[in-house]
Amino acid sequence: MSDLDDFKATYFDECSELLSELEEQFAAIEAGERDADRLNAVFRAIHSIKGGAGAFGFSGLVGFAHAYETLLDYVRDGRVELTDDVVTLCIKANDIVADHVSAAKNGEELPAEYGHEEKVRFDVIARGGSGAGSEDDDMNGEIIEEFDIEFTPVRVELKVDEAEESGEDDAFDAPPLEAAPGSWEVRFTPFRQLYARANDPLLLLRELGVLGEMSVRAVMHDVPALGDFEPFGVYCSWEITLSAPDLTDAAIREVFEFVEGDCEITIVPLGATLSRSVAPAGMPAAAAEPGVADLLALTEDEVADVAARPAAAAAPAVEEEPALSFADLADEIKASAPPRPVAPPPAPKPVAPPKPAPSGEGGEDGGNRSVGVQSIRVDLDKVDRVVNMVGELVITQSMLTQQMDETLRARYTELVRGLEVLAQTTRGLQDSVMAIRAQPVKSVFSRMPRLARELATKTGKRIKLETIGENTEIDKTVIEQLSDPLTHMIRNSADHGIETPEKRRAMGKSETGTIRLSAEQAGGNILIVVEDDGAGINRERVLQLARDKGIIAPDITPTDEQIDQLIFAPGFSTADAVSDISGRGVGMDVVLSNIKKIGGSVHVRSWTGKGSRVTLRLPLTLAVLDVMLVKVGDSPYVVPLSSIVETMQCSRANFERVPSGGQVLQVRGEYVQTIDVAQRFELPTQTDPDDRFVVLCETEGSQKVALVVDDIIGQQQVVIKSLEENFERVDGIAGGTILGDGNVALIVDVQGLRATQFHKNAA
Template sequence: MSDNPETNEFTLDIKEDSEIFLEFLSEAQDHLEESESNILSIDEDSVDYELINAIFRSIHSIKGSAGFLGLSDMQKLSHELETLLDKARKGEIPFTKKITTLCLDSIDILRTLRENLSAKVDRVLEGKDNTDSSCEDESVDIQPTINNILYILNEKSETQPQNTEQKIEDNTTENEHIGEFMVNKGIITQEQLDIALKEKGRKLGEILVEKGIVSLDIVNKAIEEQKQSLWKPVGEILVDNGTVTERELKEAIRVQERKVGEILIDNGATTPEKINSALNARQAKKGQSRTVKVDTNKLDNLFDLVGELVIANTLISGEMKSGSNNENRSNKNLSHLSKITKDIQDQVMSMRMVSLKQTFQKMSRLVRDVSMHANKEVELIISGEDTELDKNVIEEIADPLVHILRNSVDHGIEPEEKRIASGKTKQGTVKLSAYHRGGNIIIQIQDDGKGLQKERILKKAIDKGLIKEHSEMSDNQIYNLIFSPGLSTAEKITNISGRGVGMDVVKKNIEKLRGKVEVISEEGKGSTFTIKLPLTLAIIDGIVVNVGSTKYIIPTISISESLRPKKEEISTIKNQGEVVNMRGNLFPLVRLHKLYNIDTERTNPWEAIVVIVETEEGKFSILVDELLGQQQVVIKNLGETFKGVKGISGGAILGDGKVGLILDVSGIKQAALAA
């Protein structure tokens, strides 16, 4: 039931009226996000009707616009949702948890429909054939959700069991796609997928019959009854007439809700790792949004600055033409020019900045879903959501945050009984905050759960050979071992946080953004994850160094110190090569001139400079000729030709107009080991 031109006539042409479609996409996104956040802030016990009103207006607006654009699925669903909200805002039906969940479900579907439209608009604007078979729209079935809404609208009594808010038969499509994706990649066979899909498509009744809980007759009767009761879920009917207990129903729903991936794993067709990499690969295919909303004030400022730039240009070129030799004035004009340049740089940078609001909003939804699933009461306290970060960083930070938060709720926060037993409040608390510190943004996730278990981490790390037995380590060093590959301490993998992705991937992703992540923890009191991120990916602080006539830039964030060693501090160790002995610590020495084959006269470390850098595998030192100074550089991509060069992450134009190469320190270590 996707929006294709055959089933619903497009009254507008995407190509001709692209402006209207793009406007709709952006407006619908705003409405959906605002509505989601509004729904999440409704407290079912004391309902704020103005919030429901706002959601109503947003959905109404989507409906109206979708009608014009001929998006019938979107229009239908938002119409039903609007009706539901209309009754709720007038107080005709109580705003129950069930409605909250239904609203969130509907918003998810509307969002998928919007994404499909967005992909379609992209395709048309890029001039691709609309019938291109490679286009992977997520097909969406709106009917189950509409049935659920109709059911609530027609419901008379309010004495329903709580668990009916479980979705009964939607949420299929995403997983069908992952299945196809894996078949195409040759990870699983079509046959394996078919079996899994068949298992997945099972009706609740079938599962109940198979488990021997009810007979086929009873299910059939319940289905009959369902037809008369406006799509009341079968499970609910069975619970109501006492044939099935709520617990049995829950269990059956769990079986039914298994994702294709889980079934494939259970059947031994594949491994969690493979599913996960397929999920990631598929995720990477999804396009990221290409537009940024910019405050008009910022644009106006930029415009003014460009005006000033033109004036400065005129002044300087006039001066050069007249050949006057007034050094004073030239200097003044030049310094004016560099000030404008700096201002323009700042202004342009600030346009790439986006607040964390949307990301944090997604997290509050996530915590709600995960805690509901894990049957825990968890409050998420958010602060600093107005903090701004580069758009690219924001897009990349969501995944690591999701992972850490899931872990906090799933493994960090204890079950209710345990919390009460240890004298804590019944409700767990997770704090998500963001703030500036130095030139960085800090994002913190703090939970008041059981904390990390030092002994267990240690044991596991020793078992895995990550550390030696009896190695002396501080508590913090031990806790931070959780970021090492292969060290996932949760004893049982739950379907929430255990999908084969470890904290090592989180760390890797954050380091890709040139950030850092650390954890501190206290057993019984909770854990705090701290993520440190650069404000932008486009500019870094670096130390410019030279080797012979070549200049390199080492990112300041990876430098721990630099010095000129004494002759006796350099030694050679068997199998390790050269090392620098710094206050009793030995750091392997990488000679940059050797690595990149550069002619230089300073080959003796005690006549040159050693820069000690930090990587995830520990510290090592790099031998360079001299330190030339500190500079902020704009990172330039070196293109395909240099892609294979290890240890170089990009280039930058330096103050003298020459190109400097930006070093990637972990790459250097690897290159040196390989050499």
């Protein structure tokens, strides 16, 4: 039982990957890249989702995915034109598939008619495109209701020649083999493993019988005398003739798909001689085939591979087929694989032949898809444990290095060299471990186009979402925290930023608003930017509302930039009417708190009438922090290096007094708020004021703050430890860390210090 749950969990994991793959592919297809590779990837993704759904009995999902797949199949072999309408329908369909998947995951039932409209449209388009595809459809429809893990790619691959030469619409998917369709002779020779896997030939034969008129003859001449009879031996095979109008060999093959590899099947049109079909070549190849159970475990590409193989093995058996032998097929594909100009987008009729996986590798290097990358699934906990341990190792190593004084260095040169190598190795180890956790932001970015579409539909606005730099890699824990803030930011842009088409036209902008989502690495940080070309922040209204809600005192006149930042205040919302998109006053403050939680900062800029830009500055990783170690009173504190601008001795710093009794620091013509950390933390200090140090830090929105500390000890790397794990959050402290000597040092929360200082002054 729990095994099944495990499989299910894996399946849903895969589904979410496949769904984001779909999203990605369609983003490219929508942008005009309508080549066959993309279509195949889409087809594979839907097919995989459907296959798993069938195995788990998610009938709603199977039904919808099947209808969708049928349409995709038609599109893929060129029977249906990939017009913009079809693309839009497909994107809608992806969303529906995603809904089905999440319903299945949560054990919910979607209403039976959900997606029905689209299903009908698939049908209409498919029929319209193929003219006479009905028979095929109906038949599939029947079978699919039950378990369906079909390997349709086989069928298509065998027809490469056809698709190439006929090109015209009338290429109703019939290779010359099937020119006189209907009557087939099938020879079915089970291997021992077929029985070992508990398959019953009788059931297969019955299923064949459903396809049309059938006669079966058992071939018994191999049955030995009773004395030689081996109880588990296989001695019997069958010859079957089948006839029904429009019966294709693919349909027959489908019956045998669960036993593929466990038996030898030859299918020839009635009249072709069977004698040659007992080709010796078929045996070894087929015997090496994995069983169905193994097939289930294979990846998509491997499936296509395996599926293609029996066909190749069987090739010599049939008169007409040598022309389609596997080697030839591969050549054929190679010839067409180089990025030849794809047919103009509106009519990609001569679709490039789908590539069989084994030979396709050469041709796939054009795309940046990670097809060949091998991967394993590892519990994140395990990775975290390694990350933590490596963090400790780094610290121990730096402690060891610190212990080496000059006399030791002179005396133990070998030891010093060893330590140096150790330092390099640990650094390398640390980088590699971090790379394990790093993931492209694509995994969150790819969820956003759907959001933008839904928002566009709900608001009646026209919105285009652009994504840039989606391959930028960030620590997985950071990525996980990114989804909600991005959702809120895009909602906000769509709801408050982008104007209605009419308004935009009136302002001389294009009717379609653009939201641009970008990611880039900047030093030790990742910048995530959400930009829109909408109206920008309505500062008057923001200020008014902030005053009404008591977020800001009536007598304070904030700067424009400060007003912009107000949208992040809790409970703030400017929406005139509470819509179900945004406007409940939660949202942007979620952005701020989520980002702060992971040690990042948020900054917003706005240009009236031109748009706004929200920038998230995130740490590359959460596990290890480069810090400056300082002393306040007798206690060690660390300040994140990423926020430090410069340090200077107090005797050289230029302090000025302000009426509140506090100090400001003058730095290059700028006056900066100054916080005496010892005073702020109520720690006794005996250090001479002139011997103390100023650490100039930069916080959100390029605001600077000067921290006065007693001493600067040096730079080092530390592993962040949570205070909340055993205690609770402490104001002004972002966490703790353990130094080389085993003592705990506290991490200064620069941003938080600044905020509480405001509080204190205000009170």
